[in-house]
Amino acid sequence: MADWKERLGVVYSTNPDFKYDNGEPEQASTLAPDKQILRVWRDTHGRAGKVATIVRGFVGSDDDLAALGKRLKQRIGVGGSAKDGEIIIQGDHRDRVTELLLADGYTKTKKV
Numbered sequence: 001m002a003d004w005k006e007r008l009g010v011v012y013s014t015n016p017d018f019k020y021d022n023g024e025p026e027q028a029s030t031l032a033p034d035k036q037i038l039r040v041w042r043d044t045h046g047r048a049g050k051v052a053t054i055v056r057g058f059v060g061s062d063d064d065l066a067a068l069g070k071r072l073k074q075r076i077g078v079g080g081s082a083k084d085g086e087i088i089i090q091g092d093h094r095d096r097v098t099e100l101l102l103a104d105g106y107t108k109t110k111k112v
Contacts, residue, residue, distance in 0.1 A: 029060065029061070030059070030060025030061055030064040031059045031060060033104060033105035033106045033107075034105055034106070034107050034108070035108075036057065036058060036059060036060075036106050036108060036109075037057050037108045038055055038056070038057045038058060038101060038106055038108065038109045038110075039055070039056050039057050039109075039110055039112050040053060040054070040055055040094050040097050040098050040101070040109065040110070040111045040112065041053070041054040041055075041056060041094075041112050042054075042092050042094055050090070051091055051092045052080070052088050052089065052090055052091070053088075053089040053090075053091065053092060053093045053094055053097055054086055054087070054088055054089075055069075055072070055086060055087040055089070055097060055101070056085070056086045058085060058086070058087070062083075065082050065085065065087065066082045068082070068087065069081070069082030069087040069089075070082070071104075072087060072089060072097060072100060072101075073089060075100055076089065076093050076096055076097070076100075078090045078091055078093065094111045095111070098110075098111045
């Protein structure tokens, strides 16, 4: 989409340093795996008693979070999702998820 279409309805500014803000937050740049501080949790809240493994603490773009979640789900062979800054994996797989993350270079990963 052209840049001018995003600014329809903006009044002219005489400030030479004016930067238009379209209200969208900028995507966070993804930290290197060895800089990520990830925590692996077991959770049942809001899941009708079913157990889920949750990975929290990922700093980066939604696309990178989804890619990591997909890689973990494929390696373990279960379903899940990656949204709101956390990866949810069906079942109690804390040990396996921690092993996989450590093998991928996420050295600051802990099982909680």
